[in-house]
Amino acid sequence: MNRFTDKTVLITGSSRGIGAATATAFAAEGARVAINYRSDESGAIETQVAIVAAGGTANVFRADIGNADDVAALAEQVEAGLGPIDVLVNNAAVIDRAHFLDVDLAALDTCWTTNVRGVFQLSQLAARSMAARDGGAIVHVSSILARLACPTRTAYISTKGAIESLTRSMSFDLAEHGIRVNAVAPGLIATEALLTGMPDPELQNDIQRYIPERRFGRPEEITAAILFVASPEASYVNGVIIGVDGGLSGIEAGPPRRRPLPTPVQKLREA
Numbered sequence: 001m002n003r004f005t006d007k008t009v010l011i012t013g014s015s016r017g018i019g020a021a022t023a024t025a026f027a028a029e030g031a032r033v034a035i036n037y038r039s040d041e042s043g044a045i046e047t048q049v050a051i052v053a054a055g056g057t058a059n060v061f062r063a064d065i066g067n068a069d070d071v072a073a074l075a076e077q078v079e080a081g082l083g084p085i086d087v088l089v090n091n092a093a094v095i096d097r098a099h100f101l102d103v104d105l106a107a108l109d110t111c112w113t114t115n116v117r118g119v120f121q122l123s124q125l126a127a128r129s130m131a132a133r134d135g136g137a138i139v140h141v142s143s144i145l146a147r148l149a150c151p152t153r154t155a156y157i158s159t160k161g162a163i164e165s166l167t168r169s170m171s172f173d174l175a176e177h178g179i180r181v182n183a184v185a186p187g188l189i190a191t192e193a194l195l196t197g198m199p200d201p202e203l204q205n206d207i208q209r210y211i212p213e214r215r216f217g218r219p220e221e222i223t224a225a226i227l228f229v230a231s232p233e234a235s236y237v238n239g240v241i242i243g244v245d246g247g248l249s250g251i252e253a254g255p256p257r258r259r260p261l262p263t264p265v266q267k268l269r270e271a
Helices: 017-028 041-053 068-082 105-131 154-177 192-197 201-210 219-230 265-270
Strands: 008-011 032-037 057-062 087-090 136-141 179-186 241-244
Touching (some): 008 017, 008 068, 017 041, 017 087, 017 219, 032 068, 087 105, 105 136, 105 179, 136 154, 136 219, 179 219, 219 241
Parallel strands (some): 008 032, 008 087, 032 057, 087 136, 136 179, 179 241
8 A cells, every 4th residue: 555655754753663663664655754863863764774775765853852942943854855744643752660759850841841742842833734735644652551550650651641632632623624633552562662661571471461462562563553543544533542552451450350360560660
């Protein structure tokens, strides 16, 4: 399929993991891809080289989504280099792993500045351009943690709850301009970030046994959902949050009645 031929797609935080997989997939379907990174230049270039080698088009743009000047410059540079943004995927995020009692307010500010304010600002800039043309699509990458409890992630979780509220409210304001806004909420995906934060193989195995699918997800499985909601196939999908989590968000609360599932809360807190 070539659902995005002649479309410009900006994916923030696309030097590795879900972002890199998403950039590669959009390019394979004909998009001109803007790869954004904050500090991992080598990863961004590696993603670009792979896309170009496969016959696609991709440019690399450095910007810290938590910096307002960087965000404004990014929107301008992408339009100048690849054309007006048709699809925006807000994937960049930072995480804090402190217990609620120990969360530093500066760390909280960093989470909110990048994960919420930066998303808001970049979406607004892209949407203004989309509204002046034939519409477009904005996809936020949320998390199942926006609706589930988890220890030592309070600052991060609060930002993802905000992103899901933003998804719904933006969809109302922008529908009249032909702009659809949706979110994809990954579960536990086997990215470098997750495996680095959970280095104990025993813990990894325990967690995977707790997931109904009995495994971590793959970045490509998140990418497939992102491409769908950004595509013409989802022309009547607006303001929704799609969970891609192997059934994890649907686990019954309380003690399981049949198969006992491990609950490695203490190990997760220590990871």
